[in-house]
Amino acid sequence: MLEYEELKMHFKKLVLVVLSLFLFSSDLFGLDDICKNNGLVVLNSDFKHLWYIKNDITCTIWKKNKLITISEGDTLSIYSDSNCKNKSCELPENVTIYEHFRAFDTNNNCRIKLYSRCNLSDM
Secondary structure (H helix, E strand, O other), rough: OOOOOHHHHHHHOOOOOOOOHHHHHHHHHHOOOOOOOOOOEEOOOOOOOEEEEOOOOOOOEOOOEEEEEEEEOOOOEEOOOOOOOOOOOOOOOOOOHHHHHHOOOOOOOOOOEEOOOEEEOOO
16 A cells, blocks of 8 residues: 555646646647637528627628628627617627637537527537
């Protein structure tokens, strides 16, 4: 049976290995965000045209079945009217838009669909 000090030493080594794997997992296992460089492509799959304000710039039409690209750090608000006064849906505030949308890209092709009321799915 191992002595207490030996167990303590093995535990410390195990903790270091686990921390190393956690910190460098993206390098070791290729888990880098493949969408980070070019962004996420989002298709308006709603039944109607929408409008959006991206990065606090102008109110822009988002025609149905058309694409926009969301990059890390972008802000986005989606509206049902051409004056960008009536929000079409509320997006979560505790994560970035990119992180929220990226979570739905289950096949890692950087493409998702937006349906009515901001329901999202992989494309």
